Amino acid sequence: MNFDYTEEQNAIRDSLSKWAAQQYDFDKRRAALASEDAWKQNWATFAELGLLAAPLPEEFGGLGGGAIDVSVVAEEFGKALIVEPYIPTVVLGAGALKYAGSAAQKDEHLNAIAGGERIIAFAQAEPKSRWALNDVSTTAKKDGAGYVLNGQKAVVLGAPQADHLLVSARTAGGQRDAKGISLFLVAKNAKGVSTRDYPTIDGTRASEVYFENVSVGADALVGGADGALPLIERIVDEANAAYCSEAVGCMRMMTDLTREYAKTRKQFGRAIAEFQVLQHRMVDMFMASEESYSMALRATIKLGESEQERAKAVSAAKVSIGKLSRFVGQAAVQIHGGMGVTDEMRVGHYFKRVTMIDATFGNVDYHLRRYIALGGEARAA
Amino acid sequence: MDLNFSPEEIAFRDEVRAFIEQNYPKHLKGKVLREDLSKEDFLAWHKILGKKGWSAPAWPKEYGGTGWTATQRYIWLEENARAETIPPLPFGVSMVGPVIYTFGTPEQKQRFLPGILSGEVWWCQGYSEPGAGSDLASLKTRAVREGDHYIVNGQKTWTTLGQHADWGFFLCRTDPNAKQQEGISFLLIDMKSPGVTVRPIKLLDGGYEVNDVFLDNVKVPVDQRIYEENKGWTCAKFLLAHERAGIAGVARSKRNVERLKAIAKAETGDDGKPLIEDDLFQRKLGELEIDLASLEMTELRVLAREQAGKGPGPESSLLKVKGTEIQQRLTELTLEAVGNYAQPFPRGLGSNEFAVGPDYAGAAAPVYFNWRKASIYGGSNEIQRNIIAKMVLGL
Structure with missing residues (x-):
């Protein structure tokens, strides 16, 4: 048994907590929450500190760490009440790509995430789904080589800051079927995507996301069709x-x-x-x-x-x-x-x-x- | 023993229900968040009741009360909760009013009671100070006698809705050399007096409900002191016992259980069926309803004592502890019921925007956070347990 953190993990903890003590104290945080784009500077710092690269594979700009590295970062985020969408981007967005993305998707997006140039939000929950991951009404209908998305996603954390959305959508089956769910990576500025942005009560930002006849290519699919659950x-x-x-x-x-x-x-x-x-x-x-x-x-x-x-x-x-x-x-x-x-x-x-x-x-x-x-x-x- | 209403009481209930139905302002139905209410909204029902003579049912008839029995008052609260009315604020009717008619001079009664009954005068409370919360008797606000006036200096805090107040009742130290509780006087202060500054305090739900009140050389005529100089603690204790009695909030909690059930019917549970059919949710709801039934029965026993002329005693501490615990559990369950839509912050949207998610969801988290105050105010629940330990158990 070994409960020790590695030197690298301790270094991440130290540099993050030092930065937070100076640049993310209570008053600076309050000011950042009230500002439209103060988070951008913070995000750039996360890239510099290696937080974004920490759990990503080395071949795509990452540092080759894993879940323990993420837990170290997350605990420090908790201590400093940092609200930037780290988990949506690095764990959910990058996670899906890491496990199921094509070589081209990984190359394009993981490198960008590690460098602080890509923020992904996970558009999963829906107004009536509660927390059931299999309850998906948003549809993705096959259209030629690609798909057309329609539906609404609820309380998508980090969507206001995100440039891309990881979307769960139904390609087959009924609303609560385990089979027939697929994942798509969609640019937030794609035609037909609209958002209603709002703060959450703890200072995070989120959106209701609406898809109206959003056309995506087959290369937007992350992993195979129908089996994403x-x-x-x-x-x-x-x-x-x-x-x-x-x-x-x-x-x-x-x-x-x-x-x-x-x-x-x-x-x-x-x-x-x-x-x-x-x-x-x-x-x-x-x-x-x-x-x-x-x-x-x-x-x-x-x-x-x-x-x-x-x-x-x-x-x-x-x-x-x-x-x-x-x-x-x-x-x-x-x-x-x-x-x-x-x-x-x-x-x-x-x-x-x-x-x-x-x-x-x-x-x-x-x-x-x-x-x-x-x-x-x-x-x- | 009999828990059923008599035919007369049932007739009374029907009369009250019809009156509320016909007279309660339609535009105020279903308002939950206090911050959404204007001063006029808060006072609207109070003024209607004032005209009817029903604004202070608990007062003795000679001072403008209704002369209702304890059971009738219980029915009155039930019916108001059922119709979700905005009840008269407690500061005048339940707090300072009884102090004035119990300890005031005939002139003071004549001067202040009518405005409380009619809802024309908004009262606020100046008790707590930054350094005197649970230990209220350590308060430091000074009132120094100069001829026929007191000059008052100090700071009060947690003054609920003081931003709207016309008058306030304040505990001030008039004899700094006496033992803590013996040098305090109970003063009524016109909030428009020079030297009174009210500063709202932002709460963690984002709302402004309580205030700091700064008193800087405020001149207060001696005839605005209630009861004897240095005997204000007697009034304070009397008022605190009354405040606790109303604090159980049984009727409102019963209404909120109904509201919660309606939400649970509309929400989908984890298995795709309505949340109201969810076994884990049902269990918590059932336990809550049982505890509420127990609290209600206990409150009725206390009411019966009051009706026999015994007045609220240390038992009111029990009602405060259990009543606020149930109120807080209700806010927890409501928060759980709304699922993901607990997260959007309605006040962050600006007043002209529609809610995110179902209408009932937006208030769930703010009310949950706000309601943590209930186990703190009116003497924290730890203090209430101290009171029971000392006064009831003799520990």
Whole structure:
């Protein structure tokens, strides 16, 4: 067994946290959120720091790392509440291309992603699909050599910044059939693509994306036609593992900020940290953060195992972290008292972020059901 | 013992229901987010009730109350929740009003009670300070007597909807040398007085609901002090007990359960069937309904005590803790119910744009975040447990 990070992974963590401390503190972040294009400079920095290249293959401009590298980046993103669409681009977009893209697609897009010149958003969820990955109503009809796309995608994270969209669409079968789903990589400026952009409550950006008779060539297809669901499951599991690490970063910060606040806030003539009822709650917050880190790490390490083991580990992590991060967020706000519900305190922003992570690619109930359906850990004779 | 309404009570319920149906302003139906409401919206129903004589059902009849029994008041709240009315704000009717008619002089009653009943005067609360939250008695705002005035200096915070207020009731220290709770006075301050500054505080749901209030050499006539000098803590405690009693919010929670069920019928669950048929969701909803039934029964017991003239006691702390926990769980379940569409931030869209996703989805996350306040305000739930430990269990 070995739980050590490599030198390269530690270096990524250090350089990212150093940059965030200087260039992405609370006030600079706030200003960036209010600005239309401050994210561009940040994105260029991510390219310089090698964050975008880290998990990509070396032959396409990457550094040849993997999921552990992503988890390191994601945890730091969580600590600094960085909202730029790293996971949509590097895990979902690049992931699909890495596993199923043609040589030409990889060459064109992975190099661009590594260099910071391409941002991809995953247009997967639909207004009525909830989190079911197989529930796809958007259609891609064969048209000569290519396809024509029609439909609406919901809450597409990172779409406002993206130049390309990875789109799940139905090429055969009924709305909830596992078979008949295909993935397409579509330029956002393609004719017939329109978006309605908006901020999410945690400061991320997202869009409703509309496809109206969007014609794409056969070369837009990522992987084979009709059989994309296993690939979608895989990249979404990888994204969820990364979101779990991001949540861990948020939980650690909430635990630290709450401890510091409780040590300085005085009521009844003493620091509120001296009250045992609050001490125990802060201990529970600490334990929740540690358990969450364990589960995020476990999910990340098991991404390389069989489909079933991978899926179970990711769903297990989403369940525990969904529950524990809710507890930590609520406790952090409660111990901050009225200050905890104000916009000016950082703690509430972490609480918002972990709440939205739970609502991304399946909440606690969704993943609990999936975990049970996959058979849990039992090895019945 | 009998839990059923009498024929008279059923007739009363029908009368109330018909009155609401005929008189509640149509354009205010179904408003959920407080920030969407203007000052006029907040006061509209209050003013209609003021004309009818129904704005303060809990007050004694001699001061403008309705003379209803506790059961009738319970029916009144139920019917208002059922119709989703915007009830009269608590600051006048439920907070300062009872303090004035209990501790005020005849002149003060005559001067202030009519405006509270009619909804003409908007009141706000000046209790908490940056350094005095749970430990309210450590408040530092100073009121120094100069002839027939006090000169008040200090800062209050968490003043809910103070941006609209005409008058405020403030706890101020009049004797800095007395023991903490013995040197406090209860002052009514005209918010238009020179030296009063109200600054809104942005909350994590993006809304502006509470305020800092700065008091800089504010001149307050002595006849605006309620009760004796240095005896304001008596008024404060009285008011806090009343605030807790209404805080359980059973009728509103019942209405919100109905709202949640409607959402769960419209939403698709993970298996493609309506969410309302989802076993995991059903279990949580069922548990919540049972806890709410338990809270309601407990509240009715407390109401019956009140009706017997025993007034709210430390039991009201129980209602506050359990009531706010249920309210918060309801916001959690609503957030879960709306799925992906919990994420778009409606306030980020600007007021002229339509919502993203279904109409009911946009408020789910802001309300969830906003409602964390419920276990903090009115004495945090930790403080309520301290009260029960001390006052009920004698620990």
